[in-house]
Amino acid sequence: MLTLEANQVTVTYPSGLTALRDASLRLSGGTICALVGVNGSGKSTLFKSLMGFLTPTHGSVSINGRPVREAQKQSWVAYVPQAEEVDWTFPVSVHDVVMMGRYGGMNFLRIPRASDRAAVEQSLRRVGLWDLRDRQIGELSGGQKKRVFVARALAQSSRIILLDEPFTGVDVKTEEAIIALLRELRAEGCLILVSTHNLGSVPEFCDQVVLINRTILCYGPTDEVFTPENLTEAFGGALRAFEFDRSTVEAHDDRQVTVLTDDERPLVLGKRGHLEYRERQGREALVSEREERERAARAAKNGAQED
Amino acid sequence: METLLTPFRYDFMLTAMLTCSLVGLVCGLLSAFVTLKGWSLMGDALSHAVVPGVALAYYAGLPFALGAFATGLLAAWTMNTVRLKTPLREDAVIGVVFTAFLALGILLISLRPSQIDLRTIILGNVLAIAREDVIQLIVVSVAVLVALLLKGRDLLLVCFDPNQARVLGLRADLLQGFLLALLSATAVAALQAVGAVLAAAMVITPGATAYLLTDRFSRLLGLAAALGAVTSFVGAYLSYFLNGATGGCIVTLQSAVFILALVFAPKHGLLATRRARKEAAAA
Ligand SMILES: Nc1ncnc2c1ncn2[C@@H]1O[C@H](COP(=O)(O)OP(=O)(O)O)[C@@H](O)[C@H]1O
Numbered sequence: 001m002l003t004l005e006a007n008q009v010t011v012t013y014p015s016g017l018t019a020l021r022d023a024s025l026r027l028s029g030g031t032i033c034a035l036v037g038v039n040g041s042g043k044s045t046l047f048k049s050l051m052g053f054l055t056p057t058h059g060s061v062s063i064n065g066r067p068v069r070e071a072q073k074q075s076w077v078a079y080v081p082q083a084e085e086v087d088w089t090f091p092v093s094v095h096d097v098v099m100m101g102r103y104g105g106m107n108f109l110r111i112p113r114a115s116d117r118a119a120v121e122q123s124l125r126r127v128g129l130w131d132l133r134d135r136q137i138g139e140l141s142g143g144q145k146k147r148v149f150v151a152r153a154l155a156q157s158s159r160i161i162l163l164d165e166p167f168t169g170v171d172v173k174t175e176e177a178i179i180a181l182l183r184e185l186r187a188e189g190c191l192i193l194v195s196t197h198n199l200g201s202v203p204e205f206c207d208q209v210v211l212i213n214r215t216i217l218c219y220g221p222t223d224e225v226f227t228p229e230n231l232t233e234a235f236g237g238a239l240r241a242f243e244f245d246r247s248t249v250e251a252h253d254d255r256q257v258t259v260l261t262d263d264e265r266p267l268v269l270g271k272r273g274h275l276e277y278r279e280r281q282g283r284e285a286l287v288s289e290r291e292e293r294e295r296a297a298r299a300a301k302n303g304a305q306e307d
Numbered sequence: 308m309e310t311l312l313t314p315f316r317y318d319f320m321l322t323a324m325l326t327c328s329l330v331g332l333v334c335g336l337l338s339a340f341v342t343l344k345g346w347s348l349m350g351d352a353l354s355h356a357v358v359p360g361v362a363l364a365y366y367a368g369l370p371f372a373l374g375a376f377a378t379g380l381l382a383a384w385t386m387n388t389v390r391l392k393t394p395l396r397e398d399a400v401i402g403v404v405f406t407a408f409l410a411l412g413i414l415l416i417s418l419r420p421s422q423i424d425l426r427t428i429i430l431g432n433v434l435a436i437a438r439e440d441v442i443q444l445i446v447v448s449v450a451v452l453v454a455l456l457l458k459g460r461d462l463l464l465v466c467f468d469p470n471q472a473r474v475l476g477l478r479a480d481l482l483q484g485f486l487l488a489l490l491s492a493t494a495v496a497a498l499q500a501v502g503a504v505l506a507a508a509m510v511i512t513p514g515a516t517a518y519l520l521t522d523r524f525s526r527l528l529g530l531a532a533a534l535g536a537v538t539s540f541v542g543a544y545l546s547y548f549l550n551g552a553t554g555g556c557i558v559t560l561q562s563a564v565f566i567l568a569l570v571f572a573p574k575h576g577l578l579a580t581r582r583a584r585k586e587a588a589a590a
């Protein structure tokens with residue numbers, strides 16, 4: 001069983017800043033979990049502790065019930081770094097970078113075998129970069145750059161994958177391609193933790209959410225955690241809310257509004273703060289349940305009036 | 308024609324040219340890693356910090372490479388510790404530590420002027436190199452070559468993405484320490500060839516030049532090694548005619564090649580960038 005666990009992790013940087021205090025978390029297999037919080041809330045810091053890049057000042061991390069060091073030796077966890085952490089001028093090709101996912105299984109001299117080449121090709125094809133394999137990584141668009149590192153994680157064939165802001169600075173097409181890929185991986189049973197401050201797309205593909213702001217505020221199934229109260233707590237004043245009953249939207253609009261945003265997907269919540277999704281498809285049960293509830297409410301109201 | 312071949316007729320010239328080529332090759336290879344890791348300042352510092360070790364080794368009658376290597380590592384360790392324990396910026400830490408080591412070295416040498424010549428250490432004197440020193444150089448160079456052959460890919464990964472190295476269970480910190488050790492070892496070799504003042508150039512310039520010429524790591528390695536070897540050979544050869552310091556000849560040549568690359572490199576050269584900018588403006 002795949003598990004990813006943080007026990008009361010506190011991280012204080014040498015500068016004296018405590019970026020994370022007492023953060024606890026436990027996730028297990030076959031899930032896409034979003035890590036949501038404002039910039040500077042400690043998302044990357046949590047990732048780095050989970051990956052063992054930095055050692056928590058207090059607390060501990062365990063992966064599949066084992067210490068981080070062992071997880072590293074076994075290459076259990078793959079990591080897709082934030083774009084700012086990569087040196088894009090480095091003289092390596094797309095193919096070279098993806099091959100770096102395979103080093104763990106290679107011999108002492110790191111000479112790729114046929115199976116390594118096959119895995120790299122398959123990963124590159126899966127993210128649609130096979131034709132660009134010989135490009136130097138700096139010569140790619142923002143979306144392509146992200147996909148190189150997603151491909152490296154695929155090539156590593158780890159069952160736990162952490163992605164740090166894979167959708168920041170990426171076009172909608174790439175975002176959808178990455179989301180489709182993550183869904184496939186979840187179907188294969190992988191445990192995926194993905195940080196984002198793009199609230200709108202979270203309900204669309206994440207079944208769990210972790211809210212973070214210098215500590216882990218709460219985590220669990222998306223529709224339980226993604227409530228206006230929790231989000232306000234996590235985002236403080238940084239969140240811009242649009243409330244229908246206070247807005248100028250009127251009854252004659254028949255509840256129809258159009259939401260346009262530039263690069264970020266808006267998060268849309270219903271009247272009592274329930275989540276609204278873009279597509280009904282695949283959520284028929286949810287829709288009929290809500291209609292049922294509404295009918296019952298209306299019937300109760302009518303009944304009350306007849307009395 | 309006859310005169311062009313005269314350097315090859317003297318044993319000391321042959322030794323100097325071959326020794327310099329080998330050292331140039333190894334330094335060139337390592338300079339590729341130094342450039343990619345962004346450790347040029349570190350290379351500069353270590354090449355100076357080995358001087359007290361050379362002096363002490365001479366006094367103690369030990370192989371100079373051993374002493375130099377030890378103080379090189381000590382300097383690297385000191386810099387790292389000071390950097391982690393204080394809010395000082397890295398450049399200040401490196402600057403303070405290596406000048407301290409260099410000063411100590413110069414002081415030690417000047418205390419016993421009869422035993423070692425300060426000029427030899429500071430400026431190098433490969434034309435009069437002793438037989439044991441040549442053997443030491445060959446041992447050091449071959450050891451570094453073998454180490455790079457075995458661990459080159461891991462070091463490349465650590466230069467590019469230390470976190471990915473950790474993800475795969477490699478000890479990124481140990482590998483970085485290993486690269487520092489190799490750098491200390493090559494600094495020792497370079498010191499013999501061109502002297503402590505110019506040793507830094509040998510572990511920086513070829514890599515920086517190659518960086519301008521290619522976008523592929525494997526080619527960068529090959530280019531840097533070739534540049535290091537060829538400039539060192541030609542530099543030593545020319546020093547016979549110019550009657551000038553070998554180190555000066557080699558490093559001047561390396562700098563000349565760097566300037567050529569800076570101007571004419573196909574993609575990252577000044578001319579190419581200007582052309583690209585013009586084309587972009589026209590389009
Ligand atoms: N290496 C570091 N040294 C000191 N402070 C840091 C370091 N990395 C991050 N921080 C600080 O820690 C806080 C959390 O940062 P981070 O984890 O990167 O947040 P996020 O990824 O959510 O934007 C920020 O205030 C940031 O400035």
Ligand SMILES: [Mg+2]
Nearest residue numbers: 043044082164
């Ligand atoms: Mg971050």
